[in-house]
Amino acid sequence: MLPLMTVYECPECRIQSPVDALTWCCPKCRGPWDLAFAGAPVSLPSLASRVNSLWRYAEALPPVPHGPEVSLGEGRTPLVRLTDSVSAKLDFLMPTLSFKDRGAVMLAAHARRLRPRTVLADSSGNAGTAIAAYGARAGLDCVVYVPEGTSPKKLEQIRAHGARIVEVPGDREATARAAREAADEPGVFYASHVYNPYFLHGTKTYVYELWEELGGRLPDTIVVPVGNGTLLLGAALAVEELYGHGLVDTRPALVAVQAEAVSPLAEAFHAGAEDLTGPAAARPTLAEGIAIPAPPRARQILRAVRATGGTFLTVTEDQIRAAQRDLAGRGLFVESTGVACWAAVGATPPRPGLTVVPLCGAGVKTGLAP
Numbered sequence: 001m002l003p004l005m006t007v008y009e010c011p012e013c014r015i016q017s018p019v020d021a022l023t024w025c026c027p028k029c030r031g032p033w034d035l036a037f038a039g040a041p042v043s044l045p046s047l048a049s050r051v052n053s054l055w056r057y058a059e060a061l062p063p064v065p066h067g068p069e070v071s072l073g074e075g076r077t078p079l080v081r082l083t084d085s086v087s088a089k090l091d092f093l094m095p096t097l098s099f100k101d102r103g104a105v106m107l108a109a110h111a112r113r114l115r116p117r118t119v120l121a122d123s124s125g126n127a128g129t130a131i132a133a134y135g136a137r138a139g140l141d142c143v144v145y146v147p148e149g150t151s152p153k154k155l156e157q158i159r160a161h162g163a164r165i166v167e168v169p170g171d172r173e174a175t176a177r178a179a180r181e182a183a184d185e186p187g188v189f190y191a192s193h194v195y196n197p198y199f200l201h202g203t204k205t206y207v208y209e210l211w212e213e214l215g216g217r218l219p220d221t222i223v224v225p226v227g228n229g230t231l232l233l234g235a236a237l238a239v240e241e242l243y244g245h246g247l248v249d250t251r252p253a254l255v256a257v258q259a260e261a262v263s264p265l266a267e268a269f270h271a272g273a274e275d276l277t278g279p280a281a282a283r284p285t286l287a288e289g290i291a292i293p294a295p296p297r298a299r300q301i302l303r304a305v306r307a308t309g310g311t312f313l314t315v316t317e318d319q320i321r322a323a324q325r326d327l328a329g330r331g332l333f334v335e336s337t338g339v340a341c342w343a344a345v346g347a348t349p350p351r352p353g354l355t356v357v358p359l360c361g362a363g364v365k366t367g368l369a370p
């Protein structure tokens, strides 16, 4: 049964839309939706007997009746100590080898109920792969728009799941524009990890898992890589929920990491701006998964980091390269985007208490950076 309360809502205009509609953005400002949804507090003692996936936090998740049947066992990734004060959460240990599965399962479960003609995604890699996999699991027709020149390994993985691929000439933004046009066609569900807020309610389980693993508390600092901010905004949601329900006493600092080569949010943050300050430089970077020159949720991301007393850090290509090798030397082979947080933590003075970094994608997806 769907509570009537769950609707899409524009965070800027406050316009609402039913979640059964295929309207994928605010009709007034064309910005991404949030979800007007109030979950219930999760009872820590009750978790021991629950399913071993992110669906164990059912009362915190928006209603998606097909969730459990679409599940591939995502979530519940291990927390591993790297130093006395830094632990890594191994989110690359997911069915499609990236953290995007947390959000993709929510989108696929929601789409299954809507029964659209086609599910459409656009991605430079991991999100498209996750949507293709969960779309297959849900029995949905999927098409994934990718930028021309996307690595053959990633295309192969998307195709293997039965999704069609549309290669779009030009950069990542050209792909996003083409996808948004196609998303306006009738019968299309735009399974966008950027625009659709169900995705963020999936990624928020990252923080619920930390809370459970640490026995009902959160780390002092949560460091996340930020391109479109899908993990950061999910983390911020979870922190607000846990704090709002009185399940934690304090809010951790959210520290966002960008590659120096493409760092529009870090620039805006340090300029004290509420939104992007202008067209950002977009130089090539090994952290291709977070190389987003104009993230649509920029205002929300900046607000979320400021609200927790966090900050933005940037990392150089050399630091990314060194961090990937350093982690591999510790037994963890992680893709070059996914090592950005470890690179950032290693390059800055330690913060008090426990810091957690996510290792977001498996190294086999991209190989070792040259």
Ligand SMILES: [Zn+2]
Pocket: 010, 011, 012, 013, 014, 015, 026, 027, 028, 029, 030, 031
């Ligand atoms: Zn709006």
